Amino acid sequence: VLDHVDAVGVHGFPLDWNLWQIQEWPQKIGEISTVTDLPVWVSEVGVSSFGAEEVQLWGLRRSAELLLGNASRVQWYSLYDLPREWGATTRHREAEGSSYYRHFYMGLLREDGTPKPALEEFLRYLPGMGLVQWFHFEDPRLDDAVAWMKRLGVTNLRTGLSWADSFRPNALDWYDRQMEALADFDVTITFCFTPEHRGVMPHHTSPPLVPEEFAEFCATMTRRYAPAMAASPVRAVRASAA
Template sequence: MIEAAMIWNEPNNKSHWDPELDPDWSRFAEMAILAADAIARENAALTKVLGGISPIDAGFITRMKEFGVLDHVDAVAAHGFPLDWNLWQIHEWPQKLGEIAAVTDLPIWVSEVGVSTFGAEEIQLWGLRRTAELLLGNSPRIQWYSLYDLPLAWGATTRHREAEGSSYYRHFYMGLLREDGTPKPALEEFVRHTPQMGLVQWFHFEDPRLDDAVAWMKRLGVTNLRTGLSWADSFRPNALDWFDRQMAALADFDVTVTFCFTPEHRGLQPHHTSPPQIPEEFAEFCAAMTRRYAPGVTAATASPPRASAA
Protein backbone atom coordinates (compact mmCIF):
# COMPACT_ATOMS: atom_id res chain seq x y z
CA MET A 1 0.00 0.00 0.00
CA ILE A 2 1.07 3.60 -0.39
CA GLU A 3 1.84 5.13 3.01
CA ALA A 4 3.41 8.40 1.86
CA ALA A 5 3.63 10.74 -1.10
CA MET A 6 6.92 12.56 -1.61
CA ILE A 7 6.84 15.82 -3.53
CA TRP A 8 9.78 15.89 -5.92
CA ASN A 9 13.26 14.47 -5.48
CA GLU A 10 16.29 16.49 -4.35
CA PRO A 11 14.82 19.88 -5.27
CA ASN A 12 17.97 21.70 -4.10
CA ASN A 13 20.17 19.58 -6.38
CA LYS A 14 20.79 21.03 -9.85
CA SER A 15 20.53 17.54 -11.35
CA HIS A 16 16.85 17.51 -10.40
CA TRP A 17 15.75 21.17 -10.35
CA ASP A 18 17.21 23.95 -12.47
CA PRO A 19 18.54 26.76 -10.20
CA GLU A 20 18.95 29.12 -13.13
CA LEU A 21 15.21 29.01 -13.79
CA ASP A 22 14.31 29.28 -10.09
CA PRO A 23 17.15 31.00 -8.22
CA ASP A 24 15.17 31.68 -5.04
CA TRP A 25 13.11 28.42 -5.10
CA SER A 26 9.86 30.38 -5.21
CA ARG A 27 8.64 28.41 -8.23
CA PHE A 28 9.37 25.15 -6.46
CA ALA A 29 7.63 26.35 -3.30
CA GLU A 30 4.49 27.29 -5.23
CA MET A 31 4.44 23.94 -6.99
CA ALA A 32 5.04 21.99 -3.77
CA ILE A 33 2.15 23.71 -1.96
CA LEU A 34 -0.22 23.08 -4.86
CA ALA A 35 0.86 19.43 -5.02
CA ALA A 36 0.56 18.86 -1.27
CA ASP A 37 -2.93 20.32 -1.19
CA ALA A 38 -3.99 18.31 -4.22
CA ILE A 39 -2.79 15.09 -2.56
CA ALA A 40 -4.58 15.98 0.68
CA ARG A 41 -7.85 16.56 -1.16
CA GLU A 42 -7.67 13.01 -2.51
CA ASN A 43 -6.49 11.33 0.70
CA ALA A 44 -6.25 13.36 3.88
CA ALA A 45 -4.63 10.46 5.75
CA LEU A 46 -1.68 10.08 3.37
CA THR A 47 1.63 11.34 4.76
CA LYS A 48 3.01 14.15 2.59
CA VAL A 49 6.80 14.43 2.55
CA LEU A 50 8.85 17.29 1.13
CA GLY A 51 11.25 15.88 -1.45
CA GLY A 52 14.47 14.64 0.12
CA ILE A 53 17.15 17.31 -0.01
CA SER A 54 20.66 16.77 -1.32
CA PRO A 55 22.88 18.32 -0.14
CA ILE A 56 21.57 18.47 3.42
CA ASP A 57 21.03 22.20 3.80
CA ALA A 58 19.12 23.74 6.68
CA GLY A 59 19.01 26.98 4.69
CA PHE A 60 16.84 25.32 2.05
CA ILE A 61 14.43 24.01 4.68
CA THR A 62 14.29 27.48 6.25
CA ARG A 63 13.50 28.92 2.83
CA MET A 64 10.64 26.44 2.41
CA LYS A 65 9.40 27.40 5.86
CA GLU A 66 9.43 31.08 4.89
CA PHE A 67 7.39 30.29 1.78
CA GLY A 68 4.87 28.38 3.90
CA VAL A 69 5.60 25.00 2.33
CA LEU A 70 6.15 23.28 5.69
CA ASP A 71 2.59 24.15 6.70
CA HIS A 72 1.36 21.86 3.92
CA VAL A 73 3.51 18.74 4.52
CA ASP A 74 3.83 16.22 7.35
CA ALA A 75 7.55 15.47 7.15
CA VAL A 76 10.77 16.58 5.49
CA ALA A 77 13.46 14.30 4.12
CA ALA A 78 17.21 14.26 3.61
CA HIS A 79 19.56 12.30 1.37
CA GLY A 80 23.17 11.66 2.31
CA PHE A 81 26.15 10.08 0.58
CA PRO A 82 29.19 11.09 2.65
CA LEU A 83 31.43 8.33 1.24
CA ASP A 84 30.74 9.31 -2.37
CA TRP A 85 29.48 12.84 -3.05
CA ASN A 86 29.05 14.91 0.12
CA LEU A 87 31.76 17.08 1.64
CA TRP A 88 31.35 15.71 5.16
CA GLN A 89 32.23 12.49 6.96
CA ILE A 90 29.83 9.64 7.67
CA HIS A 91 30.23 10.16 11.43
CA GLU A 92 28.55 13.57 11.04
CA TRP A 93 25.10 12.09 10.33
CA PRO A 94 23.70 12.99 13.79
CA GLN A 95 24.97 16.55 13.36
CA LYS A 96 23.38 16.83 9.92
CA LEU A 97 20.01 15.67 11.22
CA GLY A 98 20.39 18.09 14.12
CA GLU A 99 20.89 21.00 11.73
CA ILE A 100 17.52 20.25 10.12
CA ALA A 101 15.82 19.63 13.46
CA ALA A 102 16.96 23.09 14.57
CA VAL A 103 14.78 24.76 11.91
CA THR A 104 11.67 22.54 11.86
CA ASP A 105 9.66 20.41 14.26
CA LEU A 106 8.52 18.12 11.46
CA PRO A 107 9.76 14.50 11.42
CA ILE A 108 12.96 14.07 9.39
CA TRP A 109 13.11 11.05 7.10
CA VAL A 110 16.39 9.77 5.66
CA SER A 111 14.77 8.71 2.42
CA GLU A 112 17.98 7.97 0.52
CA VAL A 113 21.34 6.89 1.90
CA GLY A 114 23.87 4.60 0.32
CA VAL A 115 27.45 3.77 -0.60
CA SER A 116 28.82 3.03 -4.06
CA THR A 117 31.04 0.04 -4.77
CA PHE A 118 32.80 2.00 -7.53
CA GLY A 119 36.07 1.84 -5.57
CA ALA A 120 35.65 -1.40 -3.65
CA GLU A 121 32.75 -3.54 -2.52
CA GLU A 122 34.17 -3.71 1.00
CA ILE A 123 33.59 0.04 1.38
CA GLN A 124 29.85 -0.46 0.94
CA LEU A 125 29.81 -3.22 3.57
CA TRP A 126 31.51 -1.02 6.16
CA GLY A 127 29.42 2.00 5.17
CA LEU A 128 26.13 0.17 5.52
CA ARG A 129 27.06 -1.13 8.96
CA ARG A 130 28.17 2.32 10.15
CA THR A 131 25.08 3.99 8.66
CA ALA A 132 22.83 1.59 10.57
CA GLU A 133 24.68 2.35 13.81
CA LEU A 134 24.26 6.09 13.30
CA LEU A 135 20.73 6.33 11.94
CA LEU A 136 18.49 3.47 13.05
CA GLY A 137 16.32 4.71 15.89
CA ASN A 138 17.10 8.34 15.09
CA SER A 139 14.71 8.80 12.15
CA PRO A 140 11.23 7.39 11.47
CA ARG A 141 12.30 6.22 7.99
CA ILE A 142 15.71 5.01 6.81
CA GLN A 143 15.73 3.90 3.17
CA TRP A 144 18.87 2.42 1.64
CA TYR A 145 19.76 3.22 -1.96
CA SER A 146 19.52 0.80 -3.66
CA LEU A 147 18.68 -2.85 -4.37
CA TYR A 148 20.13 -3.05 -7.90
CA ASP A 149 23.12 -1.51 -9.61
CA LEU A 150 22.06 0.80 -12.42
CA PRO A 151 22.82 -0.85 -15.79
CA LEU A 152 25.60 1.03 -17.54
CA ALA A 153 23.63 1.06 -20.78
CA TRP A 154 20.77 3.02 -19.20
CA GLY A 155 22.57 6.17 -18.11
CA ALA A 156 22.16 8.07 -14.84
CA THR A 157 19.75 10.97 -14.38
CA THR A 158 22.15 13.88 -13.97
CA ARG A 159 22.63 17.14 -15.84
CA HIS A 160 26.26 16.78 -16.85
CA ARG A 161 26.75 13.02 -17.25
CA GLU A 162 30.30 11.95 -18.11
CA ALA A 163 31.65 15.47 -17.54
CA GLU A 164 31.28 14.74 -13.82
CA GLY A 165 34.10 12.17 -14.00
CA SER A 166 34.08 9.48 -11.32
CA SER A 167 31.16 11.22 -9.60
CA TYR A 168 29.01 10.19 -12.54
CA TYR A 169 30.14 6.58 -12.62
CA ARG A 170 29.53 6.07 -8.92
CA HIS A 171 25.80 6.20 -9.73
CA PHE A 172 26.04 2.81 -11.41
CA TYR A 173 27.37 0.88 -8.40
CA MET A 174 24.97 1.76 -5.57
CA GLY A 175 23.15 -1.58 -5.49
CA LEU A 176 23.27 -4.45 -3.05
CA LEU A 177 22.98 -6.58 -6.18
CA ARG A 178 25.27 -6.25 -9.19
CA GLU A 179 23.87 -5.50 -12.63
CA ASP A 180 23.75 -9.25 -13.33
CA GLY A 181 21.69 -9.84 -10.16
CA THR A 182 24.41 -11.47 -8.07
CA PRO A 183 24.76 -10.35 -4.42
CA LYS A 184 27.50 -8.08 -3.12
CA PRO A 185 29.05 -8.59 0.34
CA ALA A 186 26.86 -5.86 1.89
CA LEU A 187 23.65 -7.78 1.16
CA GLU A 188 24.14 -10.07 4.14
CA GLU A 189 24.74 -7.07 6.40
CA PHE A 190 21.60 -5.36 5.08
CA VAL A 191 19.46 -8.33 6.15
CA ARG A 192 20.58 -7.75 9.73
CA HIS A 193 18.75 -4.40 9.68
CA THR A 194 15.43 -5.24 8.04
CA PRO A 195 12.63 -4.44 8.46
CA GLN A 196 13.82 -1.34 10.35
CA MET A 197 15.80 -0.28 7.27
CA GLY A 198 13.90 0.03 4.03
CA LEU A 199 15.01 0.35 0.43
CA VAL A 200 14.95 2.83 -2.42
CA GLN A 201 14.57 1.30 -5.86
CA TRP A 202 13.77 3.45 -8.87
CA PHE A 203 12.10 1.44 -11.61
CA HIS A 204 12.63 2.63 -15.15
CA PHE A 205 9.69 2.67 -17.54
CA GLU A 206 8.70 -0.97 -18.21
CA ASP A 207 11.65 -2.10 -16.07
CA PRO A 208 12.34 -5.82 -16.65
CA ARG A 209 13.70 -6.17 -13.08
CA LEU A 210 10.37 -5.45 -11.36
CA ASP A 211 9.25 -8.99 -10.54
CA ASP A 212 12.72 -10.13 -9.51
CA ALA A 213 13.06 -7.04 -7.32
CA VAL A 214 9.82 -7.85 -5.51
CA ALA A 215 10.98 -11.41 -4.90
CA TRP A 216 14.35 -10.21 -3.57
CA MET A 217 12.79 -7.63 -1.26
CA LYS A 218 10.44 -10.19 0.26
CA ARG A 219 13.34 -12.61 0.72
CA LEU A 220 15.35 -9.87 2.46
CA GLY A 221 12.53 -8.97 4.86
CA VAL A 222 12.00 -5.49 3.41
CA THR A 223 8.64 -3.96 4.36
CA ASN A 224 9.04 -0.30 3.32
CA LEU A 225 10.12 0.89 -0.08
CA ARG A 226 10.59 4.23 -1.79
CA THR A 227 10.10 4.42 -5.54
CA GLY A 228 8.83 6.92 -8.09
CA LEU A 229 6.02 7.69 -10.48
CA SER A 230 7.35 10.05 -13.12
CA TRP A 231 5.24 12.88 -14.44
CA ALA A 232 7.42 12.83 -17.54
CA ASP A 233 6.78 9.11 -18.06
CA SER A 234 3.03 9.68 -17.80
CA PHE A 235 3.09 11.00 -21.38
CA ARG A 236 4.62 7.81 -22.81
CA PRO A 237 2.38 5.38 -24.72
CA ASN A 238 0.81 2.82 -22.36
CA ALA A 239 2.04 4.76 -19.31
CA LEU A 240 -0.94 3.86 -17.13
CA ASP A 241 -0.55 0.17 -17.98
CA TRP A 242 3.02 0.31 -16.69
CA PHE A 243 2.10 2.36 -13.61
CA ASP A 244 -0.70 -0.12 -12.82
CA ARG A 245 1.66 -3.07 -13.13
CA GLN A 246 4.34 -1.42 -11.00
CA MET A 247 2.02 -0.41 -8.19
CA ALA A 248 0.21 -3.78 -8.18
CA ALA A 249 3.56 -5.57 -7.86
CA LEU A 250 4.48 -3.39 -4.86
CA ALA A 251 1.12 -3.74 -3.09
CA ASP A 252 2.57 -5.82 -0.23
CA PHE A 253 5.02 -3.08 0.81
CA ASP A 254 4.59 0.22 2.61
CA VAL A 255 5.46 2.46 -0.32
CA THR A 256 6.69 6.03 -0.36
CA VAL A 257 5.87 7.13 -3.89
CA THR A 258 7.90 10.05 -5.20
CA PHE A 259 6.25 12.35 -7.74
CA CYS A 260 8.82 14.19 -9.86
CA PHE A 261 10.40 15.01 -13.24
CA THR A 262 8.95 17.56 -15.64
CA PRO A 263 7.91 16.43 -19.14
CA GLU A 264 10.04 18.24 -21.71
CA HIS A 265 7.02 19.82 -23.39
CA ARG A 266 5.60 21.13 -20.09
CA GLY A 267 8.71 22.82 -18.69
CA LEU A 268 9.96 26.37 -18.96
CA GLN A 269 12.86 24.65 -20.72
CA PRO A 270 12.71 21.22 -22.39
CA HIS A 271 14.34 19.28 -19.54
CA HIS A 272 13.22 17.08 -16.64
CA THR A 273 14.81 19.53 -14.17
CA SER A 274 12.79 22.50 -15.37
CA PRO A 275 10.05 24.13 -13.32
CA PRO A 276 6.75 23.49 -15.10
CA GLN A 277 5.16 26.20 -17.17
CA ILE A 278 1.92 25.66 -15.24
CA PRO A 279 2.55 24.32 -11.71
CA GLU A 280 -1.10 23.29 -11.37
CA GLU A 281 -0.43 20.60 -13.97
CA PHE A 282 2.04 18.85 -11.70
CA ALA A 283 -0.48 19.09 -8.86
CA GLU A 284 -3.09 17.52 -11.13
CA PHE A 285 -0.71 14.63 -11.85
CA CYS A 286 -0.14 14.11 -8.10
CA ALA A 287 -3.88 14.15 -7.49
CA ALA A 288 -4.58 11.69 -10.30
CA MET A 289 -1.93 9.23 -9.07
CA THR A 290 -3.19 9.50 -5.48
CA ARG A 291 -6.75 8.96 -6.63
CA ARG A 292 -5.70 5.91 -8.65
CA TYR A 293 -3.31 4.22 -6.23
CA ALA A 294 -4.06 5.61 -2.77
CA PRO A 295 -7.72 6.58 -2.65
CA GLY A 296 -8.81 7.41 0.84
CA VAL A 297 -10.59 9.70 3.22
CA THR A 298 -10.92 13.19 1.78
CA ALA A 299 -10.34 16.36 3.78
CA ALA A 300 -14.06 17.13 3.65
CA THR A 301 -15.07 13.85 5.30
CA ALA A 302 -12.12 13.18 7.61
CA SER A 303 -13.02 12.75 11.28
CA PRO A 304 -12.19 15.74 13.48
CA PRO A 305 -9.25 15.26 15.87
CA ARG A 306 -10.03 14.03 19.35
CA ALA A 307 -10.27 16.64 22.06
CA SER A 308 -7.43 16.64 24.54
CA ALA A 309 -8.19 15.37 28.03
CA ALA A 310 -8.86 18.13 30.50
Protein backbone atom coordinates in the same frame (compact mmCIF):
# COMPACT_ATOMS: atom_id res chain seq x y z
CA VAL B 1 5.57 24.58 3.52
CA LEU B 2 6.15 22.64 6.74
CA ASP B 3 2.52 23.21 7.73
CA HIS B 4 1.42 21.04 4.81
CA VAL B 5 3.68 17.98 5.08
CA ASP B 6 3.92 15.00 7.41
CA ALA B 7 7.68 14.53 7.45
CA VAL B 8 10.92 16.13 6.28
CA GLY B 9 12.99 13.96 3.98
CA VAL B 10 16.75 14.29 3.61
CA HIS B 11 19.24 12.56 1.34
CA GLY B 12 22.89 11.97 2.09
CA PHE B 13 25.82 10.34 0.32
CA PRO B 14 28.88 11.50 2.28
CA LEU B 15 31.17 8.76 0.94
CA ASP B 16 30.33 9.56 -2.68
CA TRP B 17 29.00 13.08 -3.31
CA ASN B 18 28.48 15.25 -0.23
CA LEU B 19 31.09 17.66 1.09
CA TRP B 20 30.81 16.39 4.66
CA GLN B 21 31.92 13.25 6.47
CA ILE B 22 29.79 10.26 7.35
CA GLN B 23 30.11 10.77 11.11
CA GLU B 24 28.31 14.11 10.73
CA TRP B 25 24.95 12.40 10.11
CA PRO B 26 23.60 12.92 13.66
CA GLN B 27 24.56 16.60 13.48
CA LYS B 28 22.77 17.02 10.14
CA ILE B 29 19.59 15.46 11.50
CA GLY B 30 19.86 17.54 14.66
CA GLU B 31 20.05 20.75 12.65
CA ILE B 32 16.71 19.92 11.03
CA SER B 33 15.13 18.95 14.33
CA THR B 34 15.92 22.39 15.75
CA VAL B 35 13.57 24.06 13.26
CA THR B 36 10.68 21.57 13.11
CA ASP B 37 8.96 18.96 15.25
CA LEU B 38 8.13 16.89 12.17
CA PRO B 39 9.68 13.44 11.86
CA VAL B 40 12.93 13.39 9.90
CA TRP B 41 13.14 10.69 7.25
CA VAL B 42 16.46 9.80 5.69
CA SER B 43 14.64 8.95 2.50
CA GLU B 44 17.79 8.20 0.51
CA VAL B 45 21.20 7.15 1.81
CA GLY B 46 23.72 4.89 0.16
CA VAL B 47 27.33 4.07 -0.59
CA SER B 48 28.67 3.00 -3.96
CA SER B 49 30.93 0.04 -4.58
CA PHE B 50 32.67 2.04 -7.33
CA GLY B 51 36.05 1.81 -5.63
CA ALA B 52 35.58 -1.45 -3.75
CA GLU B 53 32.69 -3.53 -2.52
CA GLU B 54 34.31 -3.56 0.92
CA VAL B 55 33.83 0.22 1.09
CA GLN B 56 30.10 -0.21 0.53
CA LEU B 57 29.94 -2.88 3.23
CA TRP B 58 31.65 -0.63 5.77
CA GLY B 59 29.56 2.37 4.71
CA LEU B 60 26.30 0.49 5.17
CA ARG B 61 27.32 -0.67 8.64
CA ARG B 62 28.43 2.80 9.71
CA SER B 63 25.35 4.48 8.24
CA ALA B 64 23.09 2.09 10.14
CA GLU B 65 24.94 2.78 13.40
CA LEU B 66 24.54 6.52 12.93
CA LEU B 67 20.99 6.68 11.57
CA LEU B 68 18.82 3.92 13.01
CA GLY B 69 17.24 5.38 16.12
CA ASN B 70 18.10 8.94 15.10
CA ALA B 71 15.72 9.18 12.13
CA SER B 72 12.09 8.09 11.97
CA ARG B 73 12.67 6.30 8.68
CA VAL B 74 15.84 5.22 6.88
CA GLN B 75 15.78 4.00 3.27
CA TRP B 76 18.87 2.56 1.62
CA TYR B 77 19.65 3.29 -2.02
CA SER B 78 19.44 0.88 -3.70
CA LEU B 79 18.57 -2.76 -4.34
CA TYR B 80 20.06 -3.02 -7.85
CA ASP B 81 23.07 -1.55 -9.58
CA LEU B 82 21.99 0.63 -12.50
CA PRO B 83 22.72 -1.06 -15.85
CA ARG B 84 25.50 0.82 -17.60
CA GLU B 85 23.72 0.85 -20.95
CA TRP B 86 20.75 2.70 -19.45
CA GLY B 87 22.68 5.78 -18.43
CA ALA B 88 22.23 7.68 -15.18
CA THR B 89 19.72 10.52 -14.94
CA THR B 90 22.01 13.37 -13.92
CA ARG B 91 22.45 16.94 -15.02
CA HIS B 92 25.84 16.72 -16.78
CA ARG B 93 26.32 12.96 -17.23
CA GLU B 94 29.84 11.87 -18.24
CA ALA B 95 31.20 15.39 -17.77
CA GLU B 96 30.83 14.80 -14.03
CA GLY B 97 33.75 12.36 -14.12
CA SER B 98 33.87 9.65 -11.46
CA SER B 99 30.88 11.24 -9.71
CA TYR B 100 28.77 10.12 -12.66
CA TYR B 101 30.05 6.55 -12.77
CA ARG B 102 29.36 5.99 -9.08
CA HIS B 103 25.65 5.98 -9.92
CA PHE B 104 26.06 2.57 -11.52
CA TYR B 105 27.39 0.89 -8.35
CA MET B 106 24.88 1.81 -5.63
CA GLY B 107 23.04 -1.53 -5.46
CA LEU B 108 23.16 -4.35 -2.96
CA LEU B 109 22.86 -6.54 -6.05
CA ARG B 110 25.16 -6.29 -9.03
CA GLU B 111 23.73 -5.56 -12.47
CA ASP B 112 23.56 -9.31 -13.15
CA GLY B 113 21.52 -9.87 -9.98
CA THR B 114 24.25 -11.50 -7.89
CA PRO B 115 24.60 -10.29 -4.28
CA LYS B 116 27.38 -8.05 -3.06
CA PRO B 117 28.85 -8.51 0.44
CA ALA B 118 26.71 -5.62 1.72
CA LEU B 119 23.49 -7.57 1.11
CA GLU B 120 24.11 -9.91 4.04
CA GLU B 121 24.93 -6.92 6.24
CA PHE B 122 21.69 -5.22 5.17
CA LEU B 123 19.73 -8.16 6.60
CA ARG B 124 20.91 -7.19 10.08
CA TYR B 125 18.99 -3.92 9.93
CA LEU B 126 15.60 -5.20 8.81
CA PRO B 127 12.82 -4.29 9.24
CA GLY B 128 14.12 -0.97 10.57
CA MET B 129 15.80 -0.02 7.30
CA GLY B 130 13.87 0.23 4.06
CA LEU B 131 14.96 0.45 0.45
CA VAL B 132 14.89 2.89 -2.44
CA GLN B 133 14.54 1.40 -5.90
CA TRP B 134 13.73 3.35 -9.04
CA PHE B 135 11.97 1.50 -11.83
CA HIS B 136 12.32 2.66 -15.41
CA PHE B 137 9.35 2.60 -17.76
CA GLU B 138 8.38 -1.06 -18.28
CA ASP B 139 11.40 -2.07 -16.19
CA PRO B 140 12.15 -5.78 -16.72
CA ARG B 141 13.57 -6.02 -13.17
CA LEU B 142 10.26 -5.26 -11.43
CA ASP B 143 9.13 -8.82 -10.69
CA ASP B 144 12.59 -9.96 -9.61
CA ALA B 145 12.95 -6.90 -7.39
CA VAL B 146 9.65 -7.65 -5.66
CA ALA B 147 10.70 -11.27 -5.15
CA TRP B 148 14.04 -10.19 -3.68
CA MET B 149 12.47 -7.65 -1.32
CA LYS B 150 9.91 -10.14 -0.03
CA ARG B 151 12.57 -12.79 0.44
CA LEU B 152 14.76 -10.33 2.36
CA GLY B 153 11.89 -9.13 4.54
CA VAL B 154 11.82 -5.51 3.34
CA THR B 155 8.65 -3.75 4.51
CA ASN B 156 9.01 -0.16 3.29
CA LEU B 157 10.09 1.12 -0.09
CA ARG B 158 10.57 4.47 -1.77
CA THR B 159 10.17 4.63 -5.53
CA GLY B 160 8.96 7.06 -8.16
CA LEU B 161 6.29 7.77 -10.73
CA SER B 162 7.62 9.83 -13.60
CA TRP B 163 5.56 12.72 -14.92
CA ALA B 164 7.55 12.47 -18.16
CA ASP B 165 6.48 8.84 -18.57
CA SER B 166 2.82 9.89 -18.48
CA PHE B 167 3.19 11.03 -22.09
CA ARG B 168 4.31 7.58 -23.28
CA PRO B 169 1.85 5.16 -24.88
CA ASN B 170 0.33 2.79 -22.30
CA ALA B 171 1.67 4.85 -19.40
CA LEU B 172 -1.27 4.05 -17.12
CA ASP B 173 -0.87 0.33 -17.81
CA TRP B 174 2.72 0.56 -16.60
CA TYR B 175 1.86 2.64 -13.54
CA ASP B 176 -0.87 0.14 -12.64
CA ARG B 177 1.46 -2.82 -13.05
CA GLN B 178 4.18 -1.21 -10.95
CA MET B 179 1.87 -0.17 -8.13
CA GLU B 180 0.05 -3.50 -8.06
CA ALA B 181 3.38 -5.32 -7.82
CA LEU B 182 4.36 -3.13 -4.86
CA ALA B 183 1.03 -3.38 -3.05
CA ASP B 184 2.41 -5.47 -0.17
CA PHE B 185 4.94 -2.79 0.83
CA ASP B 186 4.62 0.50 2.68
CA VAL B 187 5.41 2.66 -0.36
CA THR B 188 6.57 6.26 -0.41
CA ILE B 189 6.16 7.73 -3.88
CA THR B 190 8.24 10.53 -5.36
CA PHE B 191 6.64 12.33 -8.30
CA CYS B 192 9.54 13.23 -10.54
CA PHE B 193 11.00 14.07 -13.96
CA THR B 194 9.63 16.98 -15.95
CA PRO B 195 8.73 16.17 -19.57
CA GLU B 196 11.09 18.14 -21.80
CA HIS B 197 8.21 19.77 -23.67
CA ARG B 198 6.49 20.87 -20.45
CA GLY B 199 9.47 22.42 -18.69
CA VAL B 200 10.73 25.98 -18.57
CA MET B 201 13.86 24.40 -20.02
CA PRO B 202 13.90 21.12 -21.99
CA HIS B 203 15.38 19.12 -19.11
CA HIS B 204 14.08 16.57 -16.61
CA THR B 205 15.08 18.81 -13.67
CA SER B 206 13.34 21.91 -15.05
CA PRO B 207 10.52 23.65 -13.19
CA PRO B 208 7.23 23.01 -14.97
CA LEU B 209 6.12 25.52 -17.56
CA VAL B 210 2.64 25.40 -16.03
CA PRO B 211 2.88 24.34 -12.36
CA GLU B 212 -0.78 23.33 -12.31
CA GLU B 213 -0.05 20.59 -14.84
CA PHE B 214 2.44 18.92 -12.52
CA ALA B 215 0.06 19.40 -9.59
CA GLU B 216 -2.69 17.67 -11.54
CA PHE B 217 -0.41 14.73 -12.35
CA CYS B 218 0.41 14.36 -8.64
CA ALA B 219 -3.26 14.63 -7.67
CA THR B 220 -4.32 12.11 -10.31
CA MET B 221 -1.74 9.57 -9.18
CA THR B 222 -2.69 10.06 -5.52
CA ARG B 223 -6.38 9.56 -6.27
CA ARG B 224 -5.60 6.46 -8.31
CA TYR B 225 -3.19 4.71 -5.95
CA ALA B 226 -3.97 6.17 -2.52
CA PRO B 227 -7.67 7.08 -2.69
CA ALA B 228 -8.15 7.00 1.09
CA MET B 229 -5.36 9.52 1.55
CA ALA B 230 -6.64 11.72 -1.27
CA ALA B 231 -10.09 11.87 0.35
CA SER B 232 -8.82 12.53 3.87
CA PRO B 233 -9.48 16.00 5.31
CA VAL B 234 -6.13 15.89 7.13
CA ARG B 235 -2.68 16.16 5.63
CA ALA B 236 -2.21 13.18 3.41
CA VAL B 237 0.75 13.45 1.10
CA ARG B 238 4.23 12.93 2.44
CA ALA B 239 6.77 15.30 0.97
CA SER B 240 10.42 14.55 0.43
CA ALA B 241 12.97 17.34 0.06
CA ALA B 242 16.43 16.42 -1.16
